[in-house]
Amino acid sequence: MLTIKDLKASINGKEILKGINLQVNPGEVHAIMGPNGSGKSTLASVLTGRDYAEVTHGKVSFLGEDLLDMVPEDRARKGIFLSFQYPVEIPGVSMVNFLKTAINEHRKFKGLPALSASEFLKLMREKKEIVEISSNLTNRAVNEGFSGGEKKKNEIFQMALLEPKLSILDETDSGLDIDALRICANGVNKLKTAENATIVITHYQRLLDYIVPDFVHVLMNGQIVKSGTKELAYELEEKGYDWIKKEVFGTEDAQ
Amino acid sequence: MDNTNIYTALYQENKELLQSLSPDFLVKLREDAMQHFIQKGFPGKKDESYKYTYLEPYFNNGYNKYLSPKNIQFDVNEIFHCDVPKLDTHVILLVNGFYFDAANPLKTLPGDVIVGSFAQAVKEYPELVAKYLGKYTSGDSFVALNTAFSRDGIFLYVPKGKVVEKPIQVINVLISDEELMVQHRNLVILEPNSQARVVVCDHTLSPNKFLTNAVTEVYLGENATFDHFKVQNEHNDSVQVSHTYFYQDKASSLRTSTITLHGGLVRNNLNIKLDGEGAECHAFGLFVTDQAQHVDNSVFVDHAKPNCTSNQLFKGILDDQSNGAFAGRILVDRDSQKTAAYQRNSNILLSDEAKMDSKPQLEIYADDVKCSHGATVGQLDEDALFYLRARGISEREAKLMLMYAFAYEIIDEIKIEPLHVRMADLIERRLRGDLTRCNNCAVNCG
Incomplete structure (x- = not known):
């Protein structure tokens, strides 16, 4: 589904990603873990097209x-x-208008007609249950005045509405209390099928108790330095990242 | 000929006409205004209050200047299509600055409310007009010019304690087969405890060049309430200089919004004098410009008495090579304690060539006041733009959503519901670049 080959990217001339290789197939859940500044969010930006990171080398193919x-x-x-x-x-942009526009742009792309008002409301009701998001949130402006937990639930709610093939969850656990974390993770699990795939970017192993990965990759200094199964995440939780630095770079100072 | 001399000559030529139709007080006002204008001349390029908009070159000989209405043939129904749907109003039509319905120059609405032609009011109620006209206008040269020459416009009188239930809708139509200068004068008098709402729409119905120099004076008596809403939608070959004066007595309440959609050069002077304790005013403005448009809002709020509140919010969205300016002056007199005065000016530049000047100016002589001001000129929020695009919304649509959201803060302040809906729609279509002429109108006003 997604193939990343020797991807390098810079921000303001400084190389952040230094040759990433990754293969994600349908039905798989990949976790990308790594210390702060290792390039996790830059990878998410490059994959989604945020333009502040400049790709200098490599290829990424998605569905060919x-x-x-x-x-x-x-x-x-x-x-x-x-x-x-x-x-x-986004003050002034209502959730309803935002979601409706987004869904209809997706439908237009697939050659489907726009949803009628009642079809849209029905779809909203259906998907709201997945993340237990309350109706008063969807009556507000996009994320305006939402708590940290509400914002993250809103992300998963949008994921439920748009039914993506590949979801990239960037630090979804940050700023979440344990209940909101469980709700978000349950939402992601409910949306999982054999056809779609998920990349979970996280600093901690905590989220992976709920969203169980098939593969765990350690991103460090702009490269995937170690890959394994979920056991690797437990090992990181227990021992931190320093032992990998030592193993890979021969020193605890990765830079 | 020097531009000032054009008007001196015009005044001499028409002195007899102007005086024959004016009671003594007005003859004197005109004379004084003309003397003032001759002395002062047009504001120069370096004049501080007109530093962003140099107007004199437009006040040249190129425009025809009629001091009596010319018979214009057009279909009135066409204009009334331009009505805001579902807005139940008393409609008044001004054509080239003259009151259109010659058969009924002054109407009496329920509650002895008088509405109609300013010229007719001068004739029928000279004492009433004399009591207010020009009492609080400033020494601005353009205002003096208007006082000297203006013949007609709108007159509204709301007696003590009366409430005009339906909004009064003034449609200013410019239509001509030649280039035309128009100077009209509007006078609104709200006696104590009265209430009224006025909606003003400016339209051009022919492609000729127009120059408007209009003055509106509004007097709010003690505890009076006035809602004023103006939408400027002239074509881009028109020049409009508009001066609005609000005089507010004790505990009176004013809301005024000016929305500029089209118009080549627009200069709005808004003057508010809070001259009675407990008075409050809310002034809003929004403009959307592109191509070579130029819109300049100049606001002066004078806190002349204690315990008054003023709130200004002006916004602009500028594209292409368009220019905008905002100058907001707040004056708090020495004895005006417990004043609350707020001012905010926010602007979005959509192109590299668009330009915005913003000049807040606070002069505070009292020591127990709450005042704030802020001005921003920026681009659309990149993070918000990416967030929308990351959900599959096209860049163009995402930008439109953000621009609309930016404008919405002003639209949200329109409290007349059908007008709110209509303006929301007009703004959206203006931002999309569609013509903002009214749905059913056969004439292309855009």
């Missing part, structure tokens, strides 16, 4: 097409979804 050639909205329409680490508040 060159992903890096596409504008962000086309990537989204083809099935890539980013759950933002910091969902943006």
